[in-house]
Amino acid sequence: GIQVEQSPPDLILQEGANSTLRCNFSDSVNNLQWFHQNPWGQLINLFYIPSGTKQNGRLSATTVATERYSLLYISSSQTTDSGVYFCAAGGGNTDKLIFGTGTRLQVFP
Amino acid sequence: NAGVMQNPRHLVRRRGQEARLRCSPMKGHSHVYWYRQLPEEGLKFMVYLQKENIIDESGMPKERFSAEFPKEGPSILRIQQVVRGDSAAYFCASSPSGGAYEQYFGPGTRLTVT
Numbered sequence: 001g002i003q004v005e006q007s008p009p010d011l012i013l014q015e016g017a018n019s020t021l022r023c024n025f026s027d028s029v030n031n032l033q034w035f036h037q038n039p040w041g042q043l044i045n046l047f048y049i050p051s052g053t054k055q056n057g058r059l060s061a062t063t064v065a066t067e068r069y070s071l072l073y074i075s076s077s078q079t080t081d082s083g084v085y086f087c088a089a090g091g092g093n094t095d096k097l098i099f100g101t102g103t104r105l106q107v108f109p
Numbered sequence: 110n111a112g113v114m115q116n117p118r119h120l121v122r123r124r125g126q127e128a129r130l131r132c133s134p135m136k137g138h139s140h141v142y143w144y145r146q147l148p149e150e151g152l153k154f155m156v157y158l159q160k161e162n163i164i165d166e167s168g169m170p171k172e173r174f175s176a177e178f179p180k181e182g183p184s185i186l187r188i189q190q191v192v193r194g195d196s197a198a199y200f201c202a203s204s205p206s207g208g209a210y211e212q213y214f215g216p217g218t219r220l221t222v223t
Contacts, residue, residue, distance in 0.1 A: 030209035041198060041217060043152075048211035086151060095207045096142065096154040096165060 002027045004089050006100035013077050013107050021072040021103045023087030031090035031097065032063050034072050038083045046072070046085075077107045111136065113203050113215035114183075121221045128188040128195070130218045134203030141184040142202040142212060143176060152200060157207075158184060164207070191222045 003026040013019055025032070034046040047054050047061040049070065054061055058077075063070040074081055084104050088097040114133040122128050134141050139160050144152040145168075157165040158178035169176070173191075178184040188195055198219050202212040 031211070033211065035214070041219070043200060043214045043217065045211070045213060050209060088152070090209075094165060095140075095157055095204075096168070097144075097152075097202075097212060098154070099144075099151040101151050 001094070002029065002089050002091055002098045004087060004098050004100040006085075006087050006103050008103060009101070011103055011105045013105065015078060015107055015109050017077050017107075018073070018075045019077060019105070021074070021085055021087075021105075023070040023072070023089075023100055025068050025070075025087075025089045027068070027091060029065065029068075029089045029091035031088075031095075032065075032070055033088045033097065034061055034070070035086045035088065036081075036083050037086060037102070043086075074105075077105075079107050079109055081105060082107050113201055113213050115199075115201050115215040115218050117218060118216060119219050119221070121223060122191045123223055124192055125190050128191050128220055130186040130188075130199050130201075130220070132184040132186070132201030132203075132215060134184070134201075135213055138203035138205050138213075140204045140207055140210075141178050142204075143184075143186050144200045144202065146198040146200065146217075148197070155186070159207075188220075191220075193222050196220055196222045 036044045051065045084102040088099045143155040154168040156176045198217045200217045204210040
């Protein structure tokens, strides 16, 4: 099945800094989603992006399906961006999402 | 337009009791997925259901766990004779169809087994 790897595992930023999170997947996908899990455990949908580029405010994401990776960009980070960012991929003959192990982001004022 | 709803949000059970977790999908969605997140880990797929059908249960433990999605009412994840290792957050997601559709996640049920 599909394997999903995320990097870096941990990221510490000062408020206002920019960052790039990476997600590599081992096979072709028809579903690629990014999530933010806040410190209270709530899972928030950020992007559904099996290919191409999308932007939502300070966040944007790009998936290059032919090279099997996706990037999440966070610009002008804020303390409320803290939490764990998960990438999840689905494809082949299964509809389930396979989650990466996440990137834990801490933003300090 | 209400999102995916799960209840209860928090559930405490003693070892050996039964836990029932409920999930109501988004309006118009007929596909439901259950995922489990153990402490300090990522989410792992458990089961995928359509109305009255289990499509993929490859992630379900072989014993004590079952899931259903009846024609009427919410999807239910049932854990019999709970053990401490079942303590986790259980998330439900829904989509309008199978295949290449975004899955929308609920707030989760946090199960604690004492």
